[in-house]
Amino acid sequence: MASFNLLLLPGDGIGPEVMTEVGRVLTWLDKNSGATFETETDLVGGSAYDAHGESISDDAMDKAQKADAVIFGAVGGPKWDSVPYEVRPEAGLLRLRKDLELFANLRPAICYPALADASSLKRDVIEGLDILILRELTGGVYFGEPKEIVTLENGEKRAVDTQLYTTHEIERIARVAFELARARNNKVTSMEKRNVMRSGVLWNQLVSAVHKAEYPDVELEHMLADAGGMQLVRWPKQFDVIVTDNLFGDMLSDVAAMLTGSLGMLPSASLGAPDPETGKRKALYEPVHGSAPDIAGKGIANPIAMIASLGMALRYSCDMGDAADLVDGAIADVLASGARTADLAAKGQNSVSTSDMGDAILAAM
Amino acid sequence: MASFNLLLLPGDGIGPEVMTEVGRVLTWLDKNSGATFETETDLVGGSAYDAHGESISDDAMDKAQKADAVIFGAVGGPKWDSVPYEVRPEAGLLRLRKDLELFANLRPAICYPALADASSLKRDVIEGLDILILRELTGGVYFGEPKEIVTLENGEKRAVDTQLYTTHEIERIARVAFELARARNNKVTSMEKRNVMRSGVLWNQLVSAVHKAEYPDVELEHMLADAGGMQLVRWPKQFDVIVTDNLFGDMLSDVAAMLTGSLGMLPSASLGAPDPETGKRKALYEPVHGSAPDIAGKGIANPIAMIASLGMALRYSCDMGDAADLVDGAIADVLASGARTADLAAKGQNSVSTSDMGDAILAAM
Ligand SMILES: CC(C)[C@H](C(=O)O)[C@@H](O)C(=O)O
Numbered sequence: 001m002a003s004f005n006l007l008l009l010p011g012d013g014i015g016p017e018v019m020t021e022v023g024r025v026l027t028w029l030d031k032n033s034g035a036t037f038e039t040e041t042d043l044v045g046g047s048a049y050d051a052h053g054e055s056i057s058d059d060a061m062d063k064a065q066k067a068d069a070v071i072f073g074a075v076g077g078p079k080w081d082s083v084p085y086e087v088r089p090e091a092g093l094l095r096l097r098k099d100l101e102l103f104a105n106l107r108p109a110i111c112y113p114a115l116a117d118a119s120s121l122k123r124d125v126i127e128g129l130d131i132l133i134l135r136e137l138t139g140g141v142y143f144g145e146p147k148e149i150v151t152l153e154n155g156e157k158r159a160v161d162t163q164l165y166t167t168h169e170i171e172r173i174a175r176v177a178f179e180l181a182r183a184r185n186n187k188v189t190s191m192e193k194r195n196v197m198r199s200g201v202l203w204n205q206l207v208s209a210v211h212k213a214e215y216p217d218v219e220l221e222h223m224l225a226d227a228g229g230m231q232l233v234r235w236p237k238q239f240d241v242i243v244t245d246n247l248f249g250d251m252l253s254d255v256a257a258m259l260t261g262s263l264g265m266l267p268s269a270s271l272g273a274p275d276p277e278t279g280k281r282k283a284l285y286e287p288v289h290g291s292a293p294d295i296a297g298k299g300i301a302n303p304i305a306m307i308a309s310l311g312m313a314l315r316y317s318c319d320m321g322d323a324a325d326l327v328d329g330a331i332a333d334v335l336a337s338g339a340r341t342a343d344l345a346a347k348g349q350n351s352v353s354t355s356d357m358g359d360a361i362l363a364a365m
Numbered sequence: 366m367a368s369f370n371l372l373l374l375p376g377d378g379i380g381p382e383v384m385t386e387v388g389r390v391l392t393w394l395d396k397n398s399g400a401t402f403e404t405e406t407d408l409v410g411g412s413a414y415d416a417h418g419e420s421i422s423d424d425a426m427d428k429a430q431k432a433d434a435v436i437f438g439a440v441g442g443p444k445w446d447s448v449p450y451e452v453r454p455e456a457g458l459l460r461l462r463k464d465l466e467l468f469a470n471l472r473p474a475i476c477y478p479a480l481a482d483a484s485s486l487k488r489d490v491i492e493g494l495d496i497l498i499l500r501e502l503t504g505g506v507y508f509g510e511p512k513e514i515v516t517l518e519n520g521e522k523r524a525v526d527t528q529l530y531t532t533h534e535i536e537r538i539a540r541v542a543f544e545l546a547r548a549r550n551n552k553v554t555s556m557e558k559r560n561v562m563r564s565g566v567l568w569n570q571l572v573s574a575v576h577k578a579e580y581p582d583v584e585l586e587h588m589l590a591d592a593g594g595m596q597l598v599r600w601p602k603q604f605d606v607i608v609t610d611n612l613f614g615d616m617l618s619d620v621a622a623m624l625t626g627s628l629g630m631l632p633s634a635s636l637g638a639p640d641p642e643t644g645k646r647k648a649l650y651e652p653v654h655g656s657a658p659d660i661a662g663k664g665i666a667n668p669i670a671m672i673a674s675l676g677m678a679l680r681y682s683c684d685m686g687d688a689a690d691l692v693d694g695a696i697a698d699v700l701a702s703g704a705r706t707a708d709l710a711a712k713g714q715n716s717v718s719t720s721d722m723g724d725a726i727l728a729a730m
Pocket residue numbers: 076090093250560561591
């Protein structure tokens with residue numbers, strides 16, 4: 001019988017509340033799916049800082065290295081706005097991404113039919129939308145050195161961040177993009193600013209080269225990242241897979257998520273390279289929404305993105321496609337039946353609590 | 366009698382076509398406004414490269430330095446996709462910005478009432494929208510060094526761009542933001558990624574410090590740039606003035622422009638610091654849309670953004686607020702009367718040519 005070892009990192013804000021619902025789904029799966037799940041829970045982000053002065057402990061990092069997958073909630077909040085840069089909540093997440101080498105971040109932007117009217121975009125622009133943003137996650141300006149603030153002789157300060165990409169980093173994310181496209185609608189749009197950035201020039205060249213040598217059957221299009229932002233707003237359905245760097249991916253995937261009207265619904269997967277011997281990938285799954293400190297502790301957060309992130313873990317890390325379909329189907333059914341957490345409810349409509357939504361999804365499963 | 370010396374740089378693609386209409390408006394103003402305009406025209410971008418192998422000549426730069434204002438069309442196009450990086454079309458524009466020290470880029474995002482339905486966003490989300498994106502234009506990753514592609518010992522290439530900001534660069538753009546807000550709705554939203562970038566940390570601190578010391582009467586809000594992109598799509602009317610760095614400004618202002626449904630209508634101004642003696646600022650005015658090579662030469666481009674850019678020049682560089690109001694009013698009248706270039710026409714609606722639109726605006730003036 002298959003057995004999986006998951007590390008749960010609820011984090012800050014609404015993270016713990018939505019992770020509770022994941023725990024309930026896991027208990028159900030443990031009983032009914034034919035696989036067993038062992039879970040451990042640890043601290044990350046501001047809550048880790050409060051407990052032991054750093055945003056993730058070496059011990060938690062060890063557990064993450066050994067787990068079949070990390071299930072991550074959210075980090076950050078105004079409470080930690082003035083903690084030192086090195087130990088700010090986000091540093092815990094960035095260390096996980098970097099140390100586990102999770103270079104491929106998959107962010108589906110899907111418009112759930114039941115929610116098409118929740119978007120600020122017109123219905124016909126987003127109805128049926130199903131695109132995938134593939135964001136490079138371990139390179140670029142997030143990690144390049146130097147990254148510092150220095151004081152100059154004249155007393156001024158100078159801040160530096162370094163956008164840095166090397167050949168293998170671009171080639172490996174390009175390959176993931178083309179592989180994903182083959183399993184979808186066979187089109188990749190690569191976005192950069194080659195008209196301004198050297199990293200954009202290299203990105204553009206290498207994506208084209210990988211395409212020509214290995215994936216000529218996939219349609220490839222290049223777009224400047226600013227134009228890409230515009231086109232996402234104008235007519236997002238023109239895209240299938242968008243591949244872009246760490247910082248552009250951060251911006252563009254947030255815009256895409258907001259377009260769908262389903263921000264509280266969107267999961268993401270961050271994957272490493274397959275181990276040459278076992279074929280297993282390191283992986284972390286997290287909702288696209290943040291820690292939402294304004295609604296934390298009220299029991300009203302939408303747990304769907306978090307549960308859908310577990311669904312992605314079942315699919316990509318546990319090879320349990322049927323169980324993943326069961327979870328996704330339960331979410332769609334519950335939405336179609338009209339249950340709405342506060343973020344989704346139309347004006348005047350009743351809303352259900354976080355645990356009510358969890359109940360409904362479990363019942364549908 | 367006031368006299369102004371303008372340098373016209375039509376550039377590439379639809380640039381020359383829309384600049385022709387600016388020439389006609391200038392002829393009219395020369396006769397009827399009480400001021401005289403002397404104009405010179407020169408090459409920039411791909412057309413400059415074709416003529417003399419660089420994207421702007423030293424001679425044209427001299428003229429730009431001496432002019433009261435530069436009126437700029439657009440640069441770039443697939444024709445020049447493989448020219449060397451140093452002389453690509455965009456380098457001409459970047460040199461103008463840098464050498465004239467045009468650090469403050471004002472990009473209004475306005476939804477013209479007559480066009481509210483042209484947006485992909487719902488009418489109530491954008492109707493009456495009037496926000497201003499203030500983009501820092503001479504710093505950041507656009508100009509920081511090192512900026513290069515090197516070959517490593519293992520044969521891989523490494524591309525580097527450097528995001529760099531110093532105290533005075535951030536302070537001076539912050540001051541412009543607060544001044545602009547005082548003349549509008551008194552609110553500034555500053556956007557950066559302080560949770561990931563050192564430049565974001567310094568940006569955030571200095572904007573707060575300038576606010577506290579010099580502009581405590583203005584409302585100041587800080588937002589992470591990715592969340593800012595989301596909020597622009599969700600409910601753009603929450604903003605008044607958004608101040609942000611060069612690269613985030615590039616992305617966010619394009620998204621904002623597309624929201625309005627009025628991309629072909631939006632002008633921009635790039636301003637330097639006032640001269641300590643004369644009080645005059647160097648300035649460049651350009652439409653937010655690009656060179657649109659796909660429709661170039663067909664006589665169907667929308668000249669409104671270009672003419673509105675001349676309007677901004679009248680206001681900010683010529684101190685001719687009345688003439689600027691006249692231009693803006695004529696544009697609004699013509700739109701209200703129903704004239705539409707192809708980009709604005711609804712399906713099945715008749716559209717007018719570039720010069721027809723110019724005629725209509727001149728007639729309305
Ligand atoms: C929390 C933060 C560091 C993170 C990022 O910038 O990558 C977040 O915005 C995201 O998109 O996952």
